[in-house]
Amino acid sequence: MKISYNWLQNYFEEKLPEPEKISEGIIFHSFEVESLDKLGTGEKVDWIFDIKILPDRAHDCLSHWGIAKEISMIFDLKINFVPEIFSQVLARLPNSDGQGQGRKTGPDHSKSCIGSELKIQIEDDKCLRYMGRIVKKVKVKESPDWLKEKLKVIGQKSINNIVDTANFVMFDLGQPIHCFDLDKLQSSKIIIRNAKNDEKITTLDEKEINLDDSILVIADEKNPLAIAGIKGGTKAEVNANTKNIVIEVANFNSVTTRKTSQKIGVLTEAVKRYENEITPELCGIAMNSITDMIYALAGGEVEEIVDIYPQKTKQRVILVSINYINKRLGSNFSKEEIESVWKKLDFEYTEKNNEFEIRIPFLRIDLNGPYDLTEEVIRILGYDRLEEKLPEIRLNKKVNKIFYKMLWTRHKLLKDGYSEVMTYSFCNEGEVEVLASASDKKFLRNNLTDGLKESIKLNTLNLPLLDMDDVKVFEIGTVFLKSGEDMHIAYGDKKNIVEISLEKFCIKEFHENSLSNSFSEVLGRGGREPVPDHLKKNSSSEFFKNSFKMWSVYPFISRDIAVWVPEGTAPEKLIEIYKSFGTELLIKEPKLFDSFTKPASSAGGNDKTSFAYRLVFQADDRTLTDEEINVIMTNITNKVLSLGFEVR
Amino acid sequence: MEDNQKGKEHPLSIVINDAVKIFTDLGFEVATGPELENVYYNFDALNVPKDHPARDMQDTFYIKPARPHDNSGAGGGEPEKVLRTHTSNVQIRYMENFVKSGKKPPFAIISVGKCFRNEATDATHEMQFYQIEGLMIGEDISMANLKGILSHFYKKMLGEGTNLRFRPSFFPFTEPSIEFDLKYKENWIEMGGAGMVHPNVLDKCGIDSSKYQGFAFGPGLERLMVIKYLMPDIRPAYQGDLRFNQI
Numbered sequence: 001m002k003i004s005y006n007w008l009q010n011y012f013e014e015k016l017p018e019p020e021k022i023s024e025g026i027i028f029h030s031f032e033v034e035s036l037d038k039l040g041t042g043e044k045v046d047w048i049f050d051i052k053i054l055p056d057r058a059h060d061c062l063s064h065w066g067i068a069k070e071i072s073m074i075f076d077l078k079i080n081f082v083p084e085i086f087s088q089v090l091a092r093l094p095n096s097d098g099q100g101q102g103r104k105t106g107p108d109h110s111k112s113c114i115g116s117e118l119k120i121q122i123e124d125d126k127c128l129r130y131m132g133r134i135v136k137k138v139k140v141k142e143s144p145d146w147l148k149e150k151l152k153v154i155g156q157k158s159i160n161n162i163v164d165t166a167n168f169v170m171f172d173l174g175q176p177i178h179c180f181d182l183d184k185l186q187s188s189k190i191i192i193r194n195a196k197n198d199e200k201i202t203t204l205d206e207k208e209i210n211l212d213d214s215i216l217v218i219a220d221e222k223n224p225l226a227i228a229g230i231k232g233g234t235k236a237e238v239n240a241n242t243k244n245i246v247i248e249v250a251n252f253n254s255v256t257t258r259k260t261s262q263k264i265g266v267l268t269e270a271v272k273r274y275e276n277e278i279t280p281e282l283c284g285i286a287m288n289s290i291t292d293m294i295y296a297l298a299g300g301e302v303e304e305i306v307d308i309y310p311q312k313t314k315q316r317v318i319l320v321s322i323n324y325i326n327k328r329l330g331s332n333f334s335k336e337e338i339e340s341v342w343k344k345l346d347f348e349y350t351e352k353n354n355e356f357e358i359r360i361p362f363l364r365i366d367l368n369g370p371y372d373l374t375e376e377v378i379r380i381l382g383y384d385r386l387e388e389k390l391p392e393i394r395l396n397k398k399v400n401k402i403f404y405k406m407l408w409t410r411h412k413l414l415k416d417g418y419s420e421v422m423t424y425s426f427c428n429e430g431e432v433e434v435l436a437s438a439s440d441k442k443f444l445r446n447n448l449t450d451g452l453k454e455s456i457k458l459n460t461l462n463l464p465l466l467d468m469d470d471v472k473v474f475e476i477g478t479v480f481l482k483s484g485e486d487m488h489i490a491y492g493d494k495k496n497i498v499e500i501s502l503e504k505f506c507i508k509e510f511h512e513n514s515l516s517n518s519f520s521e522v523l524g525r526g527g528r529e530p531v532p533d534h535l536k537k538n539s540s541s542e543f544f545k546n547s548f549k550m551w552s553v554y555p556f557i558s559r560d561i562a563v564w565v566p567e568g569t570a571p572e573k574l575i576e577i578y579k580s581f582g583t584e585l586l587i588k589e590p591k592l593f594d595s596f597t598k599p600a601s602s603a604g605g606n607d608k609t610s611f612a613y614r615l616v617f618q619a620d621d622r623t624l625t626d627e628e629i630n631v632i633m634t635n636i637t638n639k640v641l642s643l644g645f646e647v648r
Numbered sequence: 649m650e651d652n653q654k655g656k657e658h659p660l661s662i663v664i665n666d667a668v669k670i671f672t673d674l675g676f677e678v679a680t681g682p683e684l685e686n687v688y689y690n691f692d693a694l695n696v697p698k699d700h701p702a703r704d705m706q707d708t709f710y711i712k713p714a715r716p717h718d719n720s721g722a723g724g725g726e727p728e729k730v731l732r733t734h735t736s737n738v739q740i741r742y743m744e745n746f747v748k749s750g751k752k753p754p755f756a757i758i759s760v761g762k763c764f765r766n767e768a769t770d771a772t773h774e775m776q777f778y779q780i781e782g783l784m785i786g787e788d789i790s791m792a793n794l795k796g797i798l799s800h801f802y803k804k805m806l807g808e809g810t811n812l813r814f815r816p817s818f819f820p821f822t823e824p825s826i827e828f829d830l831k832y833k834e835n836w837i838e839m840g841g842a843g844m845v846h847p848n849v850l851d852k853c854g855i856d857s858s859k860y861q862g863f864a865f866g867p868g869l870e871r872l873m874v875i876k877y878l879m880p881d882i883r884p885a886y887q888g889d890l891r892f893n894q895i
Contacts, residue, residue: 054818330792375824383814391793395675419655421888455888548877
């Protein structure tokens, strides 16, 4: 979720730490911060955090308030009580309604509240709470600049002062809110019911949606006005002509909201909050906030709240002992330290015999047991407080047969000269299909042979680049058949590929009772030579020299050169020339592929030997041309000739 | 030059073997499980409820049902199988069998296997990848033990200079949940997730969570291979290209 630094500042009297500091604090105590971007310049500067709120905290942290509470806890800063926020937001911003400096806020609508004609009827328990309030004689207009700015920095468009206020409160407190135009309703009665199977609704973005009886709607006495918790309809849309409004602050079942959203393919900010479940207890705070704000920005006559809340949420109480926490963490935290966490979280608690009884705030739906409170303790005190302790525990060593067979097979094939490849499990045809894929390959392989064939083709073309005489490869991997998955092995070369199930291959080849003896021997080094004991201790340093070099994506050119030298001449002499005149484009050690000696008699003179080498050239940044390689080969030839050797 | 007759092992296999060796030396038992998995073992048993946003945390490959269900209900049957999104399915399968066989903790398993995520491929993400799953349960196996084991493992793999740190995170099957980073050659690198096994997961498998506790971890192995051998891209690992077998 996008969170604005300036918006957060509204929650604190004290100046917040620098954005980078805030980001670091959040990362090590709360959430991953995916990005931090600076917006604007000069006085208008703001920073936007993109914070990854995972489902456990989407109940209470898809909001600036939620993040402000985390910051208050992390940095030990006093946070303002929510209902104060709005007056402060408004008071601190000059020209808040475009009419001049420092307007007096502190809306006093509570005194002037008048009785309400609003009637609300909940017909299905998918609606957990519905709070409505009529405000009459509002002035719908453009939002003040500060409000537009607040929404803009988190990527939201401004519509008008009423809609913007509802959005603002949602991003502030995490409670979705909707406003209807009262005069567009059949009567002042709102019904929360399941849709009828032939009903339709046109949503605010002008899409027509077919409804059915699994879908909860907000309706007047005749038509659906909104898809509950998901999106409003055009029928009762608030626009420039609106005079009287109904504010909806409600709570809907998380699972059914999610299912409906998926069914009709509409995902909104409201859905993101409802599908993660938010507490119905949030409705009251949100209703007060939005009323304050609407009153301040659009004026009007505020009526009483009508609140239908069939089953009041009970506050959860969790018992957790100091011993439980320390045992689970492997820590040694004192009672005082643990208590400090409850205080930072603003929990109400009592303590008896080193056990805490904690009343969990309604918004913290994620806290269900002592294990959840253990997490609160360690994330707040800091994971750096945990020591690294190896467990002292005696375990029975046991060998896994499937894994052993894979190791054994790999070991055997490597020894027989086959190199290992891994290819993709996905392909264009097969027996098992996935429903949807980010790639065009929707089937799972039913054999390894096809992948191996491709591999052999590729590697045969690249043979001069490989330190191998010919291409022999194998793969051990799962194939997917109608009857289920099976572990196969396949091995082969250009001429022939054998594929067989791992089980069958091993039955032919080994005895299971030899298994436990050689397990660790095979395991340690795969197909490589066993590591001598003196190296084992120091195995990490041995690894460092094995660093990997990525190959060039450009084609290589290979040239052969055969040279007559007097018998007894060391071939290193030629290699030296090839390397120094081959330039950095010569990427492989010159490879001797043929040599023979001709006795003196037939040619006259001394015995001579022919050495034929293959030189492989490749550039990292371009396709080489024949011309540039010709130049190199000419230089090499000239050098060879200058030493009195003969190029064949 | 090395003996040409001998084949060259895939670098991932080398990493897998080295990794498994480090854990089996500590007494972990190797466990395996299917890549094509029931929804139950991939999600439900791991405390990831149906119709919960936590299921969206991983982009899952659902398998098209082999026989479309009878025409009762609209849209046919729901998929019952997935390509496993993590090796955590092995935890459940192992614990179920363990309990059935009448044994009691402690136990520790390590499982390396291929997993799948339905997401676009780039230099650091593949649709298929290897995870190394660890699980240790006993009477007082703690989060500090998790830190100890992971630290031991990465020091063995990458050298004594490697440092480990935890950050808060969320997985439905662990509580507390963390992500861990490694400091390797002066950079902090995100490695994977871990945590204390959620009591619901133990209870579902028939292990008394009021008596036993322990940790689980499941980092990817490609990341480890890539930093260990300084590879710029993981994609060549699955292209059957022998130039990849350099190690």
